[in-house]
Each structure stands twice: as structure tokens, then as C-alpha cells.
Amino acid sequence: xxxxxxGAEADIYQTNWQNSKAILKIRKVKNYRNSSLDSKIRKQxxxxxxxxxxxARTFGIPTPLVYFVNxxxxxxxxxxxxxxxxxxxxxxxxxxxxxxxxxxxxMLHKNGIMHGDLTTSNFxxxxxxxxxxxxxxxxxxxxxxxxxxxxxLIKEILNSAxxxxxxxxxxxxxxxxxSIVGTSYYAKITKLVSDIESRGRYAKVV
Amino acid sequence: xxGLGIESTAHTFSCAIIEKNGKKGKILxxxxxxxxxxxxxxxxxxxASRHHIEQSSLVLSDCLKEANISIKDLDIVSxxxxxxxxxCLRVGAVVARSLSSFxxxxxxxxxxxxxxxxxxxxxxxxSNPLVLLISGGHTxxxxxxxxxxxxxxxxxxxxxxxxxxQFGRSIGFASPCGRNIEELASTSSxxxxxxxxxxxxxxxxxxxxxxxxxxxxxxxxxxxxxxQETAFAMISExxxxxxSFTQKRELMIVGGVAANKxxxxxxxxxxxxxxxxxxxxxxxxxxxxxxxxxxxxxxESQVKSGxxxxxxxxxxxxxxxxxxxxx
Numbered sequence: 001x002x003x004x005x006x007g008a009e010a011d012i013y014q015t016n017w018q019n020s021k022a023i024l025k026i027r028k029v030k031n032y033r034n035s036s037l038d039s040k041i042r043k044q045x046x047x048x049x050x051x052x053x054x055x056a057r058t059f060g061i062p063t064p065l066v067y068f069v070n071x072x073x074x075x076x077x078x079x080x081x082x083x084x085x086x087x088x089x090x091x092x093x094x095x096x097x098x099x100x101x102x103x104x105x106x107m108l109h110k111n112g113i114m115h116g117d118l119t120t121s122n123f124x125x126x127x128x129x130x131x132x133x134x135x136x137x138x139x140x141x142x143x144x145x146x147x148x149x150x151x152x153l154i155k156e157i158l159n160s161a162x163x164x165x166x167x168x169x170x171x172x173x174x175x176x177x178x179s180i181v182g183t184s185y186y187a188k189i190t191k192l193v194s195d196i197e198s199r200g201r202y203a204k205v206v
Numbered sequence: 207x208x209g210l211g212i213e214s215t216a217h218t219f220s221c222a223i224i225e226k227n228g229k230k231g232k233i234l235x236x237x238x239x240x241x242x243x244x245x246x247x248x249x250x251x252x253x254a255s256r257h258h259i260e261q262s263s264l265v266l267s268d269c270l271k272e273a274n275i276s277i278k279d280l281d282i283v284s285x286x287x288x289x290x291x292x293x294c295l296r297v298g299a300v301v302a303r304s305l306s307s308f309x310x311x312x313x314x315x316x317x318x319x320x321x322x323x324x325x326x327x328x329x330x331x332x333s334n335p336l337v338l339l340i341s342g343g344h345t346x347x348x349x350x351x352x353x354x355x356x357x358x359x360x361x362x363x364x365x366x367x368x369x370x371x372q373f374g375r376s377i378g379f380a381s382p383c384g385r386n387i388e389e390l391a392s393t394s395s396x397x398x399x400x401x402x403x404x405x406x407x408x409x410x411x412x413x414x415x416x417x418x419x420x421x422x423x424x425x426x427x428x429x430x431x432x433x434q435e436t437a438f439a440m441i442s443e444x445x446x447x448x449x450s451f452t453q454k455r456e457l458m459i460v461g462g463v464a465a466n467k468x469x470x471x472x473x474x475x476x477x478x479x480x481x482x483x484x485x486x487x488x489x490x491x492x493x494x495x496x497x498x499x500x501x502x503x504x505x506e507s508q509v510k511s512g513x514x515x516x517x518x519x520x521x522x523x524x525x526x527x528x529x530x531x532x533x
Contacts, residue, residue, distance in 0.1 A: 005450075006450065007450050008443065008446040008447035008449070008450040008451075009443070009446070009447075030475075030479075031475060032439075032442060032471070032473075032475035032476065033442070034397045034439065036397050036399075037397060037399070037402070037435060038439075087451075116406060117406045117447075118406065119406065119451060137406065149362075149406075149408075152408075153407065153408065156358070156406075156407065156408070157358075157406075157407075159356065160349070160356035160358050161351075161452070163354070163356060164352065196362060200360065200361075201343070201344060201345075201360065201361065201365065201525075202288075202289040202343075202522075202523040202524060202525045203525070
């Protein structure tokens with residue numbers, strides 16, 4: 001097995017599953033964490049991720065196929081998506097794809113899923129299709145507040161990691177999102193996003 | 207070049223003098239007086255500012271004496287202009303303005319949070335770190351990009367310092383309570399499950415605070431232990447997320463809570479996993495101090511001339527990600 005990426009939560013290996021290439025995602029023990037807290041987190045997220053990845057496929061979100069789950073070891077074996085994370089693409093491409101990402105997020109929300117970790121590294125472009133990965137922090141929720149937290153997070157990421165193209169990318173994202181969830185829900189969520197921002201430390205009080 | 211820095215954002219009134227030589231800075235003196243509220247109570251802004259007013263001239267003269275310098279030797283004076291408590295900020299600003307106008311010394315308003323970061327860089331030698339700023343006023347993950355500090359993660363409600371202080375006060379400690387909680391926590395290893403709230407790169411502590419207060423009714427020691435374990439694990443996780451996202455090779459922690467040993471230990475482990483260098487600001491300069499203001503003012507003086515007196519405001523809400531950094 002080849003280690004591809006040491007992520008924040010899990011290590012990603014390239015492996016084989018029934019003669020085809022696959023990805024092994026394993027949430028290893030973290031010694032710095034209290035052990036009961038650690039095993040709870042690792043187990044919960046492995047379950048959540050494997051369920052949600054499959055669930056999201058049922059309403060047309062491109063996600064990797066889950067082949068196998070081992071709860072004891074907190075690992076998931078899934079289909080490899082051999083594309084490029086949106087984070088690593090050119091600025092013009094990111095701006096363009098933001099609309100598609102907005103649509104995907106809209107579809108997730110419309111079907112009662114909050115992704116929980118919307119960064120540009122968690123969208124992979126492969127053969128002109130954007131795949132969504134990393135559902136470890138996702139939740140089944142129809143609460144508008146939760147959906148707004150999702151939007152705020154991707155906004156924060158665009159504002160920091162992609163500061164130069166922030167305005168374009170964010171506007172495109174919102175266009176895509178709006179086209180899926182509809183005008184009234186869109187207005188509600190964007191209002192909530194500014195509410196959350198205004199609760200932030202030393203935010204401008206309007 | 208000699209600078210005087212005046213800090214007065216919250217409970218600390220401090221003056222410091224630094225001698226800057228190229229990129230090097232030598233702290234000649236750093237004198238502080240800290241306002242202590244009664245046990246179980248937080249900062250009362252009016253009382254804190256009264257404390258600062260009473261102490262200001264003493265602190266200033268001690269600071270000059272210790273550095274063996276007269277006011278006329280100073281090249282610049284800087285003060286913390288925000289974010290912080292208005293009444294407290296105004297005390298530092300008044301002292302700075304008086305010195306500036308009477309002795310004709312250039313004056314620099316400084317962002318307090320940037321001060322934490324710049325002093326941290328000076329003292330630890332970190333060059334391009336992911337910064338974890340954790341104090342009573344901030345809980346933020348930052349990286350420098352295109353002349354500004356960008357926020358990669360932060361708290362959505364209260365800060366780590368507030369979490370520890372508000373909980374500590376509820377069981378009768380006087381703020382800042384971090385050290386008391388750490389001492390009590392080190393005597394337990396019984397983990398009581400508490401809400402763990404990580405949202406992407408952000409954290410939220412308010413639910414954890416209420417839940418810990420409930421646990422404390424049964425057992426204060428276990429509550430302290432479980433609170434630290436949960437809150438610090440949350441912080442460590444978002445640090446890991448930000449490290450893996452930004453691919454930074456250095457982590458630096460600054461701010462008052464950087465003094466906590468358990469947190470350092472956990473973050474050291476995180477750094478080991480990600481093969482990254484770990485820097486923590488020396489304890490004496492972790493909390494609020496004049497040096498952070500002084501050093502940042504000196505850095506700004508490289509590229510800017512002093513502000514005119516009519517522009518030397520204080521701003522209670524002044525986010526550090528709005529500050530342009532040109533030096």
C-alpha cells in the first residue's frame with residue numbers, strides 16, 4: 001500500500017480491491033486525545049462518512065463508491081477518483097467550477113445533508129465531473145442554520161486560501177446554489193450566513 | 207531605534223521599551239500591572255480602566271527606569287488601538303497621545319492581535335508559520351497571504367480563553383482561571399463525555415461551556431479534566447485540518463492560553479504527525495504586554511510615518527484580517 005496523503009483526520013492509501021485500484025481511508029488512533037473521546041470520534045465519523053457517501057449518490061451527487069467498511073480499524077475502502085482537487089486548479093478554473101460546486105451543495109442541502117467540511121480540497125475534478133468527498137463531518141439535517149454554517153465555511157476558505165478570486169468565486173457559488181434551492185430559501189440562508197458572521201469576534205456591528 | 211509600546215486592551219496595563227536594530231529587537235524593559243477582579247467575577251470595564259489610570263504613570267516611569275532611558279531618547283511611541291474594551295483602550299491612547307504631543311514623538315496605533323503574532327515571530331524565530339492565536343479575546347487560525355493575515359479557522363462564538371474563564375468563575379476562581387483549571391485537571395483522568403463541536407475549520411464552545419457547568423455540580427475535578435481534554439482536542443483537530451490544507455511547515459502558538467502545558471503537549475504531537483516545526487511564545491510574553499505593541503509599532507515605522515493626532519482613535523472591534531501589512 002502506498003501512502004498518498006496524510007490528511008487532518010485520516011491517512012489515505014492507494015490499494016487494490018478486487019483487482020481494481022482503490023483508496024483506503026483510515027482514521028488512526030491519535031495519542032494526544034483522551035482515548036475514549038478518540039475512539040468515539042473515529043468510530044462515529046467512519047459510520048457517518050460511509051453512510052453519507054452512499055446516500056448522496058442516490059440523488060445524483062458524484063461520490064466515490066464505498067467497497068468495504070471496517071469499524072474496528074475505523075477504515076473505509078472506496079473507489080479511487082483519479083482527478084485533481086479543485087484547490088490545486090488554476091484560478092480561472094476555480095472561478096468557473098464554483099458555480100458547479102454551488103449546485104452540488106444546493107443539492108445536498110435540498111436533500112437534507114450538511115457536508116460539514118466544505119473546502120476546495122474536498123471537490124475533485126475528474127473527466128469534467130466534480131466529485132464530492134470527505135463526508136466525515138456531515139449530518140442529516142434540514143435546519144437552515146446548519147446549511148448556513150456550510151456556506152460560511154466555504155466562504156471562509158475562499159476568503160483565505162483563494163483571496164485573490166474570492167469575489168468572483170463566491171458570486172458564482174451563490175448563483176449555482178440559488179439555481180438549485182430557489183430564491184426564497186437562498187435569501188433565508190444568505191441572511192443566516194451574515195447572522196453567523198456578525199456573531200464572530202470583533203465583527204463589524206452594522 | 208528605540209520604541210515605547212503601551213498596552214491597555216483588557217486587564218493588563220503595560221509599557222515596554224524595545225531597541226530595534228535591523229531585523230533584531232531587544233526588549234529593554236516590559237513592566238505590567240494587572241487588574242484582578244474579585245473571585246468569581248469578570249472584568250468590569252470601568253474598574254479596569256480606573257486601575258489603568260491609577261497605575262499608568264508608575265508603570266511608565268518604572269519602564270523607563272528599568273531600560274535606563276529618558277523619554278527624549280524615544281524615536282516612536284505606539285499604543286494598542288483595538289480590539290478591546292473601550293474604557294481600557296482609551297487610557298493607553300491618552301498616555302500615548304500626551305507623550306507624542308508634548309515631546310513631539312511620532313505615534314503609531316497598533317492592532318493588538320497583530321502584536322501577539324509579530325512578537326511571537328520575533329521571540330521564536332518562526333518565519334512562515336500557521337498561527338494559532340488563543341487568548342481571552344481571540345481563537346483564530348491564521349496564515350499570511352498577499353500582505354494580510356488570513357483567517358483559516360476561528361471560533362463561531364466564545365473564545366478558548368472565555369470558555370476557561372467563564373467556567374472557572376462559575377466554580378469560584380478569579381480570572382484569568384487557566385492555571386487553576388490546569389492544576390485541578392492534572393489530578394484527574396476520568397473523562398466525562400462533553401459536546402464536541404468542530405465545524406470544518408471552525409469551533410464552537412458555548413454548548414461545551416453549559417455542559418461542563420452541569421458536570422461540575424457533581425465533580426469539579428472531572429469537569430476541569432474533561433473540559434480541557436474536549437476543548438483542546440477540538441483545537442488540535444482544527445489545527446491539523448488547517449495544517450493539512452495550507453501545507454505549512456511551521457506552527458506557532460501565541461496568546462494567553464499558549465501558557466497551558468497540556469495544550470502545548472497535544473499540539474506538539476500534532477506537529478510531529480505532520481512533520482512540522484513547533485513554536486510557542488515564551489510564557490512571560492504569552493499574555494498581553496507592552497512588548498507586542500512596541501515591536502509592531504517599530505515594524506510599522508519602517509514603512510510608515512507616524513499618525514497625526516486626530517487619527518489616533520481606538521476601535522473596540524478591529525479584526526486583524528482587515529489590517530494591511532506592508533513591512
